Amino acid sequence: MNSTTLTRQPRNIAETGLPEELLKELLLKHLYDGVILDIAQLRSRLRLAGNILETILQDLRKHLRVQALSPRDNISGVRYQLTELGRADASSALLRSSYLGPAPITLEHYNQLIAEQSILGHSLTREQVQTAFKEVVIDTRHLDVLGPALYSGKPILIYGQAGTGKTYICKKMAALLGGEIHIPYAIAVDRDIIQYFDPLMHMPVASASVDEVLEFDAATDQRLLHCHRPVAISGGELTMDRLELKYDPSTRNSFAPIQMKANNGIYIIDDMGRQRMPPVELFNRWIVPMEERRDFLTLMTGKHFTVPFDCVLIFSTNLHPTDLADEAFLRRLGYKIHFAPITKQQFMQIWLDLIKERQVTVEADVLDSLFDRFQETGRDLLPCHPRDLMGIALDIGAYLNYANVVCQKNMQLAWDTYFVNL
Numbered sequence: 001m002n003s004t005t006l007t008r009q010p011r012n013i014a015e016t017g018l019p020e021e022l023l024k025e026l027l028l029k030h031l032y033d034g035v036i037l038d039i040a041q042l043r044s045r046l047r048l049a050g051n052i053l054e055t056i057l058q059d060l061r062k063h064l065r066v067q068a069l070s071p072r073d074n075i076s077g078v079r080y081q082l083t084e085l086g087r088a089d090a091s092s093a094l095l096r097s098s099y100l101g102p103a104p105i106t107l108e109h110y111n112q113l114i115a116e117q118s119i120l121g122h123s124l125t126r127e128q129v130q131t132a133f134k135e136v137v138i139d140t141r142h143l144d145v146l147g148p149a150l151y152s153g154k155p156i157l158i159y160g161q162a163g164t165g166k167t168y169i170c171k172k173m174a175a176l177l178g179g180e181i182h183i184p185y186a187i188a189v190d191r192d193i194i195q196y197f198d199p200l201m202h203m204p205v206a207s208a209s210v211d212e213v214l215e216f217d218a219a220t221d222q223r224l225l226h227c228h229r230p231v232a233i234s235g236g237e238l239t240m241d242r243l244e245l246k247y248d249p250s251t252r253n254s255f256a257p258i259q260m261k262a263n264n265g266i267y268i269i270d271d272m273g274r275q276r277m278p279p280v281e282l283f284n285r286w287i288v289p290m291e292e293r294r295d296f297l298t299l300m301t302g303k304h305f306t307v308p309f310d311c312v313l314i315f316s317t318n319l320h321p322t323d324l325a326d327e328a329f330l331r332r333l334g335y336k337i338h339f340a341p342i343t344k345q346q347f348m349q350i351w352l353d354l355i356k357e358r359q360v361t362v363e364a365d366v367l368d369s370l371f372d373r374f375q376e377t378g379r380d381l382l383p384c385h386p387r388d389l390m391g392i393a394l395d396i397g398a399y400l401n402y403a404n405v406v407c408q409k410n411m412q413l414a415w416d417t418y419f420v421n422l
Contacts, residue, residue, distance in 0.1 A: 006113050007182050009219040013052055017106040020056070022191055023048075025093040027056055028065065029100055031082050032090035036069065038077045047102035047185070047222035065089055098252045099193045102223050104186035107305060110196075113224075114308040117181045117264045124151040124176060132176050137349050137383065138169065142337065149335035150176055155290050155313040157272075157330070159321055160339030163382035166316045167233070169339075170268045174231045177312075180205050181264045182224040187256070192299050194245065194254045198261050203228045230265035232258050232311075236274035243285055247300040254300065259289070262311040272317035272324060279324040286313065290332060341380035344371065350386040360394065362406045369408060373415055389414050 010016045013023065030045045031037060039050050046053065057080060060066040065086035069079040082090060105113075129147040130140075149156045150173055158166045185197045205226045220226070234242070246255040259267050273279050289295045289309035298304050321330055330336065342350075348367065355362055370389070374381060392414035393406045400410065 006109065006116055007220050007224060009049060009221050010052065011049065013055060016048070016052070016103065017109055018103065018188055019191065020059075022188060022193075023052075023056055023103065024060060024065075025089075025096075026099075026103060027053065027060070028082065028086055028090040029093050029098075031066065031080060032087060032094065033100055036079050036081045038071075038079045040077065042080075045102070060086065094252075096252065097193055097254075099186065099195065101195070102185040104188040104193050105184045105221075105223055107187055107189050107307075110184060110187045111308055113182060113184075114263050114310050117179075118308075118310050119177055119229075119264060119312055120153045120310070122151075122178050124178070129176060133172065135353075136169070136172065137342070137346050137353070138165070142169075142339070145335065145337050146173060147176075149337070150312060152334060153310075153312055154334040155286070155315065155332070157315045157317070157321060157333045157336045158339060159317050159319065159336070161341070161380070161382070162318045163384035164339035164341065165383040166339050167268065167270050168383075170266070170270075170314050170316060171231060171233075173312075173314075174229055174266045177229045177265065179229070181227055181229055182220070183227050183230075183264075184224055186223075189299060189303065189305055192254060192301065192303075194256050196256045196261060197225060198256075201230045201232055201258075201261055203230075230262050230311075232262035232265070232267045233270055234258060234268070235270045236276075238269065238275050238282075240277055240281070240285065245297050245299060257297070259295065259309065259311065259313075260297070260307055263308060265311055266314060267311045268314045268316060270316045272315045273319045280329075283325050283329055287329075287332070289313075342383055344381065346383075347371075347381045347386060350383060351390070354386055354390050358390070358394070358404075360390070360404045360406060363408065366406055366408060366411050370411060370415075377419075379419070389418055392417055 013020055016023070026046065027042065030042060034041065034045070037045070039053060042048075042053050043050055057066055061068065063085075064083055066080050067083050069081060071077055071079065124147060126144070126147060129143050133143060146169070158170065160166060183197060183202055185195075187194045187196050202225065205228060243257050243259060245257060247253070248255070269282075272282075275282060290313065293309050294306050295309045296304060296306055315324075315333070317324060321336060351367060354360075389411065390406060393410040394404065396410040396413050397403055397405050397407070
């Protein structure tokens with residue numbers, strides 16, 4: 001099945017791939033929630049073509065679950081509401097699952113969609129990498145390793161002391177995957193619906209009104225969102241349960257785990273080694289997905305199923321790799337990249353870029369005095385220092401009524417505030 005077929009608007013119930021009973025239950029729940037709805041409103045809610053909804057409504061009317069109402073004044077179109085039998089069925093459906101959103105796609109459809117949009121096999125050249133990072137002060141040698149690492153789709157371990165720009169660079173890498181993707185609002189595994197779309201992770205490129213979709217043969221499946229490739233980030237708050245399907249008993253809804261929502265994109269595990277579980281336990285969770293590029297999940301009902309594992313998995317840590325795992329596991333991480341402190345020249349370049357970006361005035365010798373303090377205290381120069389120190393100095397200047405000026409006085413105060421005495 002090609003990408004056009006995978007994203008084409010279904011023209012009938014069979015092309016949705018979904019059980020008709022599931023669609024009936026979902027429509028009943030929407031009518032229960034909306035009380036009285038017309039076809040246009042149902043299309044907007046379920047993201048299905050009008051003829052599909054009319055087919056379902058016709059059957060529900062035949063079985064006395066739905067009744068038609070005459071159009072309201074100045075509004076054309078039949079309106080629908082539940083009968084007593086329909087309300088009873090909707091209540092029962094809501095007790096099983098309170099999911100109330102667009103119609104899902106099937107698990108098979110989802111797996112094919114992820115495969116078609118895979119991070120593997122995309123073109124990536126040195127020139128593309130250098131262009132993406134042209135505004136970033138970074139060693140060329142780092143780019144010449146990050147580029148192949150990203151192209152391979154293999155797990156990456158980035159390590160180095162805090163403030164060396166690891167997380168910032170990881171986020172910038174997402175743009176190099178290229179292209180945009182389609183993601184579903186939800187996925188059906190048999191009769192169970194898993195909520196997939198996450199507005200904190202999935203950023204739509206643009207959203208067209210359902211009412212604008214007239215030619216369903218050529219239109220994109222409205223159950224899909226056109227999004228940028230996702231970037232998921234977990235830090236020290238990550239727990240093992242977030243890597244499994246989550247079932248909320250209060251809402252009776254199931255939610256996709258974070259790595260599944262990151263498919264076709266990047267998943268960054270930041271501050272590796274700072275989680276509540278031992279690093280080896282977290283690493284062991286990834287052995288099968290990393291090697292087989294698939295993940296095994298379990299529904300609340302006990303049903304097991306498989307989904308693709310199609311994201312670039314990046315571990316970022318302030319610890320030395322040997323403090324996290326043994327050599328046997330580290331061999332599975334094809335790329336291990338060390339981020340070191342920056343040079344004096346790189347520090348100066350970041351400093352000058354900040355002056356231009358923020359349009360501030362910096363008094364003479366401030367930077368030289370700053371370098372003297374670094375040398376006297378034996379502190380490393382890190383990419384975060386120019387921005388952090390200048391930001392604090394500007395805050396102090398504004399408070400002392402000389403905004404947008406960095407002088408020796410406020411930089412000294414910034415230094416004393418920012419660093420902890422060794």
